[in-house]
Amino acid sequence: EYVKYKDPKQPINERVQDLLSRMTLEEKIGQMSQIERANATTEVIEKYFVGSVLSGGGSVPAEKATASVWQKMITAMQKAALKTRLGIPIIYGIDAVHGNNNVYNATIFPHNIGLGATRDPTLVKRIGEATAHEARATGIPYTFAPCVAVCRDPRWGRCYESYSEDTRLVQLMTSNMVTGLQGDVPAKHPKGVPFVGGSKKVAGCAKHFVGDGGTQRGINENNTVLSFHDLMRIHMPPYDNAVIKGISTVMISYSSFNGVKMHENKNLITDTLKNKMNFRGFVITDWQAVDRITNPPHQHYYHSIQETIHAGIDMVMIPYDYPEFVADLVKQVKQGQIRLDRVNDAVSRILRVKFTMGLFEDPLPDPRLHKELGAQEHRAIAREAVRKSLVLLKNGKKGDKQAMLPLSKKAKKILVAGSHAHDLGNQCGGWTIKWQGESGNNLTGVGTTILEAIKKAVSKNTTVDFVERPDKDDLAKSAGDYEYAVVAVGEPPYAETAGDNQNLTIPAPGPEVIKDVCGLVKCVVLLVSGRPLVVQPYVDYMDALVAAWLPGTEGQGVSDVLFGDYGFTGKLPRTWFKTVDQLPMNYGDKRYDPLFPFGYGITTKAA
Numbered sequence: 001e002y003v004k005y006k007d008p009k010q011p012i013n014e015r016v017q018d019l020l021s022r023m024t025l026e027e028k029i030g031q032m033s034q035i036e037r038a039n040a041t042t043e044v045i046e047k048y049f050v051g052s053v054l055s056g057g058g059s060v061p062a063e064k065a066t067a068s069v070w071q072k073m074i075t076a077m078q079k080a081a082l083k084t085r086l087g088i089p090i091i092y093g094i095d096a097v098h099g100n101n102n103v104y105n106a107t108i109f110p111h112n113i114g115l116g117a118t119r120d121p122t123l124v125k126r127i128g129e130a131t132a133h134e135a136r137a138t139g140i141p142y143t144f145a146p147c148v149a150v151c152r153d154p155r156w157g158r159c160y161e162s163y164s165e166d167t168r169l170v171q172l173m174t175s176n177m178v179t180g181l182q183g184d185v186p187a188k189h190p191k192g193v194p195f196v197g198g199s200k201k202v203a204g205c206a207k208h209f210v211g212d213g214g215t216q217r218g219i220n221e222n223n224t225v226l227s228f229h230d231l232m233r234i235h236m237p238p239y240d241n242a243v244i245k246g247i248s249t250v251m252i253s254y255s256s257f258n259g260v261k262m263h264e265n266k267n268l269i270t271d272t273l274k275n276k277m278n279f280r281g282f283v284i285t286d287w288q289a290v291d292r293i294t295n296p297p298h299q300h301y302y303h304s305i306q307e308t309i310h311a312g313i314d315m316v317m318i319p320y321d322y323p324e325f326v327a328d329l330v331k332q333v334k335q336g337q338i339r340l341d342r343v344n345d346a347v348s349r350i351l352r353v354k355f356t357m358g359l360f361e362d363p364l365p366d367p368r369l370h371k372e373l374g375a376q377e378h379r380a381i382a383r384e385a386v387r388k389s390l391v392l393l394k395n396g397k398k399g400d401k402q403a404m405l406p407l408s409k410k411a412k413k414i415l416v417a418g419s420h421a422h423d424l425g426n427q428c429g430g431w432t433i434k435w436q437g438e439s440g441n442n443l444t445g446v447g448t449t450i451l452e453a454i455k456k457a458v459s460k461n462t463t464v465d466f467v468e469r470p471d472k473d474d475l476a477k478s479a480g481d482y483e484y485a486v487v488a489v490g491e492p493p494y495a496e497t498a499g500d501n502q503n504l505t506i507p508a509p510g511p512e513v514i515k516d517v518c519g520l521v522k523c524v525v526l527l528v529s530g531r532p533l534v535v536q537p538y539v540d541y542m543d544a545l546v547a548a549w550l551p552g553t554e555g556q557g558v559s560d561v562l563f564g565d566y567g568f569t570g571k572l573p574r575t576w577f578k579t580v581d582q583l584p585m586n587y588g589d590k591r592y593d594p595l596f597p598f599g600y601g602i603t604t605k606a607a
């Protein structure tokens with residue numbers, strides 16, 4: 001018997017309406033549910049008609065799971081979904097926010113702050129394309145990226161996930177990341193309609209709507225206090241770029257706007273994003289965000305469901321509480337507390353994304369894509385991104401006859417020091433294999449540390465001494481042996497609230513290592529951090545200073561510019577303050593007294 005919604009030749013809106021007309025209330029509410037991988041058994045998927053499954057940060061099928069292990073897991077889940085009465089495929093989502101970063105041996109790209117420093121939109125688009133391929137290598141068709149936050153205060157733990165403090169730069173990178181991930185929208189594509197160009201592309205997610213980067217004192221998930229005009233001027237524009245480029249989903253922010261939780265903000269979600277900006281994809285909550293609109297969380301869950309669904313939420317990220325969520329929502333619809341046409345709108349949007357991206361025709365992972373994971377051509381793009389992300393802030397002391405950089409490859413003996421010189425985990429930062437990331441070298445699989453990159457770059461006659469924490473007295477004796485020193489220090493990995501920081505000092509023993517080494521040997525300091533930190537007291541010790549941000553696995557991008565194979569081109573994507581009591585302080589403010597201004601960066605030519 002002919003079933004219209006299964007016919008790919010039918011217009012998508014007709015397929016949506018046909019399928020919707022066949023669905024029970026339970027099947028509709030199942031589509032609105034996104035559950036955590038850890039409890040997404042085939043039984044649960046079938047019983048609850050689950051619409052989506054996610055990997056929360058670090059949630060993997062097995063430690064160091066290969067692409068085929070990932071694909072096997074998702075294939076089993078998908079086959080369960082396809083066995084349900086109407087055979088609606090699940091959409092599997094993950095935070096592939098700097099490469100497919102939960103996955104062992106994936107290429108880890110620089111975090112967004114480094115991409116902002118490149119000022120290279122086509123590079124960002126190529127990163128999106130590579131990330132889509134590495135996600136599909138593991139059978140994943142949906143990423144919770146790009147984060148389009150406009151971080152206005154570096155004390156925010158998620159500032160490294162933001163391309164810039166400058167709205168226009170975030171808009172530029174948003175447009176290119178969305179098209180890299182999802183594919184270029186066809187000419188005359190109607191504004192706001194989601195678009196995913198086939199089974200090597202992925203559905204994207206612009207997040208976190210709206211004003212996540214504008215909370216007071218950068219406190220994560222807190223309150224953004226602004227006029228509506230300033231919210232529209234500073235934080236909203238990137239969502240318009242994302243909608244124009246056919247973004248498939250938008251994730252709501254945990255934060256509040258002028259005291260109203262974003263997850264229950266009907267005016268911004270429905271009246272503004274859906275109606276005024278014409279967004280036609282689906283709106284998804286953050287993790288347990290419905291629970292967390294009350295304090296303590298889950299306090300009036302029944303009512304919170306009503307408020308958030310009424311506000312315009314379409315899919316709910318309920319990692320564990322799906323039985324309660326489904327039961328409560330079914331009851332509220334049956335009792336008329338939530339209108340059926342609100343549920344129908346939510347389900348239509350979810351189905352529209354699934355039909356558009358071809359999930360009904362192509363529901364299963366493609367084993368031919370396994371080789372895309374960590375592919376050399378992706379690593380080359382990542383290395384290019386590292387090169388272009390580095391910002392040279394100082395290159396020689398006053399009165400020096402010549403600049404410090406580029407370094408000589410033919411030095412007889414050099415010193416490499418610091419906690420971030422030989423530590424892939426520190427180089428990658430948060431959202432790497434684990435939610436919070438982790439220092440050390442046994443996390444990510446394939447990668448090159450800054451030390452390994454330096455050793456590869458120098459001549460075979462050069463002796464490279466690596467001392468993570470040099471002893472000042474020992475060094476005093478041997479200092480004369482070293483032509484120069486490279487000192488790599490910075491922040492440990494962190495994610496979300498764990499990264500909130502009110503003092504922004506370089507973690508110990510970084511400052512001491514700088515003073516000890518640079519006081520005795522000509523030195524270049526590499527600051528590996530998710531944001532500007534307090535450096536003013538130490539700059540005079542340094543001969544050169546480079547902001548390296550969070551470069552990821554391709555450490556050779558650092559040596560490429562340190563030794564002059566490529567010139568420095570990076571520009572600050574955000575203001576470098578003198579002291580934290582100046583914060584918040586952004587380009588364009590009346591009072592603007594930075595150590596290094598937004599857009600600053602010393603450029604050099606390839607040697």
Ligand SMILES: OC[C@@H]1[C@@H](O)[C@H](O)[C@@H](O)c2nc(CNc3ccccc3)cn21
Nearest residue numbers: 054055056057095144207251286287496
């Ligand atoms: O991983 C899914 C989402 C991610 O896409 C969002 O950007 C981020 O805000 C996010 N956070 C969590 C987990 N958050 C959490 C916070 C406190 C306790 C437990 C989990 C999940 N997610």
